[in-house]
Amino acid sequence: MSDFMREALAAAAQRAPAWLEPVQARGRNLWGKTTLPNRKTEAWKYTSLQALQQPFSAPAPQARGAAISEASLPQLDGPTLIFTDGQYRQDLSNTAVPSGLSLVRFGDATAEQAAQISAALGTAVLPGRHVFSPLNDATLVDGVFMAVAADTQLEEPVHIAWLTTGQNESTSITQRLLVCMGPNSQATLVESFANTATGGTAFTNGLTELLLDRGAHLSHYRLHLEQGDVVHIGGVHARQGADSQLHGFHLALGSVLKRIDLVVDHQGSGAHCSMDGLYLPRGTETVDYHTCMEHAVPHCTSRERFRGIIADEATAIFNGRIHIHPEAQKTRAELSNKNLLTSNKAEINTKPELEIYADDVQCAHGATVAQLDPLALHYLRTRGVPRDEAEVMLSYGFINELVEEIGQPVIKAFLKPLLAKRFAHDARLARHIL
Amino acid sequence: MSQEHIEHAIRKEYAAGFTTDIESDTLPPGLNSDTIRFISAHKNEPEWLLEWRLEAYRHWLEMAEPEWAHVQYPPVKFDEISYFSSPKAMKDRPQSLDEVDPALIETYNKLGIPLHEQAVLAGVAMDVVFDSVSVTTTFREKLFEAGVIFCSISEAVHDYPELIKKYLGTVVPRKDNFYAALNSAVFSDGSFVYIPKGVRCPMELSTYFRINEANTGQFERTLIVADEGSHVSYLEGCTAPMRDENQLHAAVVELVALDGAEIKYSTVQNWYPGDAEGKGGIYNFVTKRGVAHRDSKISWTQVETGSAITWKYPSCILRGDNSVGEFYSVALTNNAQQADTGTKMIHLGKNTRSTIISKGISAGHSSNAYRGLVRMSPRAEGARNYTQCDSLLIGDRCAAHTFPYIESRNPSAVIEHEATTSKVSDDQLYLCQQRGLNAEKAVSMIVNGFCKEVFRELPMEFAMEAGKLLEVSLEGSVG
């Protein structure tokens, strides 16, 4: 195993609470036996880990990030935990929680909560499915535990934000979130990741586990707003109980490298998962989304819609796997992936996959790659809209269908201008996007 | 449909499964450079070809068997295979059909492939490859008049060395993959076709391949060169006797369509698939590829019903501007068969076009995977691809997979890919049965309907044959 994390591993071993030590030890052991994937590894065929060639070290415990700009994160009213450079920021967080919700950092967990965490942690990550999860375990010092009690309906979204300020060079950050949704509970969870403009190189190893008990509903937003020299290798692994619903919205602006694995394991009959995603790399950035729907039981449904706009010399990778196990009769699963290339040097590699072992199922996937529709562009111009503005409107329009359907008004209001500006070198060109 | 009907339909016997009692010269099993020298000497080959083979063999020794395909089988024991078998009477090649061993002619009659020219389907010229060697080529004179060369590749090595030297291995290089390297080292025979400039080949060309000997592998090599502005339609058919051991078939097919040429290559593959428990059957590990130059067109149509394991991706390198590639495929797996098949469309030239229509049908406890690659290179301005992959599942123990790789590096290229999966629904069956059809007939009708976009690409005579073949292969799959 490459030793780019040697220092970070050593630092983590000294700082974890005692009850996390077995998790760390297990992780260290597995990570020691792990070979870093290369281009010959099927799941990493198009994605180079070159960016991990340099050594990364754990952030200094006393580090305090610069003040964060209000605009860099959605401003939500509910409970909010903010971390800068991997350090929890009490001063920026809002820890008032309604009844039925537990929201604690691993470091603050009571003995009872620690036991709960120990029992559940890692159970949503199917063995061998996340090559970086042992590293996450091994470097885990402070994660977040969110538990929603049975039949509780949370009004306000829970927001957990991770910021990198780049005050330290080559920082490695381990993000971990464990969510346990009790039977028939309902909640909205927003995870956002951002960096300040001055950011140096950072490597975030993110891992979120969502455990949805029977009848639970979770709306989950995971917004990757990091840009520049940030490497994020992350994963969301969900396990859905009977009749549960998971609605995911994923966004990745580009950075040096983002690789996000989204794995949903349908374990209970009647579960439904919808997942929308946008990826917008530009410059020489790389974004790689790997999704996997594991349909292990009958009568479940899933729907995925991912759209990407790839500009400049950027690269995007999308891999959407739908796996129907022999028992999963009456499954309905669909996936659509649409891509726009806006430059001669941009690159997209997409692979929607179906692996089906049951006959009474309806599965479909589709993928397209194209440029802006020349007819639509002309139509806008015949109405007097200048070409560059028409291009911005159409690019935004390409992703707007998914943005419009965002259920959280604050998130929608936060994302619309941010995304509109993304396509306009001049803000004026985005002025008509409402 | 009832399980019972399905079972019955699946359990249909393999009709081409007889063996023929013919004395043959078969090389003892095993592969080393002497084996290759023997094959080359036996065929009286020039020195350069022997060197070419040995070079391929050296590469092969250093290569690993591909493991990425979605198929499982015990390791092939390459030293237990005999790499050359020839019917004894063929030593002195027959000068005419009258000299062909009557037992051999009988074999082909049983297969429904009459060798006598008067009996051959009107307008189809045929080359027949029995185990390792080409036994007869029909209609040669008539083709010769048109300037078309159609002969075994062994003959071509002697008669047209310049053409062979110029094109052999240019589409599928020796190092291309494990099986192509093996084939390059030990290929025994196969067909060679050359269509001169501007010539429209006056008849369908066809090759039938049959493996007869036990423990032999078949490694044929086909090379088709269509010179500028020419046109040819070529069909291959394959069968093998029922044997308990697995037999290896590792062929290489190379197509060269020069500017403005058109090659249509159709395959009806019915190698022995093994028995209902998965014992025996052919391992069909084949490399097929064509290079399309400016304004040319290469069209692959395949109906795959046989083989225990199929590993096959007929591909098009669309090198010239405005060239067109097509892939129409029906792959049916039943019982314990496994197929991993599809295509690659590599768009290099401007305004290149490709269409992929793949129909996979899985029955029994078989596994059927489509694997495809569509690649738009930075230079492929205005290129387009349309892909449609449909899977039909019959019964709840089979598997159907789709693995499409889509890579684009040109913003003006347009790619559309769609895949669906469905089963033969009870409603459809009920409707057919209401109209007086039995379940088996109903399934075969539904399957035929599912495949019609592909069947209509086949030459007329073979479209009928393909439909029948599906019906036979599906027997017992309905209940």
Add this chain to the structure above:
Amino acid sequence: MLKIDNLHAKVDDKDILKGLNLTVAAGEVHAIMGPNGSGKSTLGHVLAGRPGYTVTAGSARLLGQDLLELDTEHRAHLGLFLAYQYPVEIPGVSNMEFLKASVDAVREHRGDPALDSMSFMKKAREACKAVDLDLAFLKRGVNEGFSGGEKKRNELMQMMLLEPKLCIMDETDSGLDIDALQVVASGINAMRSPDRSIILVTHYQRLLTFIEPDHVHVLSGGRIVKSGDKSLALELEERGYAWLEDVA
């Protein structure tokens, strides 16, 4: 207003317009009729500058300016409006933002002050009402999922908001039932004014019973082969186009 001189144009290497001459004065309504494939729709697209439509000879001037050397959007700024026969669907771009972007661009070019949101909305509402379109259409994607008639009315609404100098209505009547036809016709009539010209491209005389043209032209084989007053339309209705091919 518009002066077209000996216009030749190709679509995909096929010659469609072969020496078309047409002069339209301010305030006039011209109807261009002709058999299918005569080049009626091509004329509008050539004037609007659609990609793939190449002018090979001749000239077209709008308000004295050479139209053919301008970009598509600048032709619109100058006052050209083409109502499409088949309006383009643009999912993801709302009708509202599309209209606002158009109106702002055209007004800016004319030197008119930009409309604030309130005044724009007021105008948009009025235009919707005039063409009998529900306000909900403003929020939907441009033409996305609109019926044929709704698309045509949406075109008319855009025209009302943009207040062009020259309107080319490409088979605006096709696919409309009689009620919708009346709505569209009265919309067009309302747009008639001394400083605005209208070209109605149509296959049938039907539209002309609602909108009375000043001149009627027959386009055949890429040229105008006959011109006359509104009675020509009636004659065409009776006799068809075949007799004119001899004239050509």
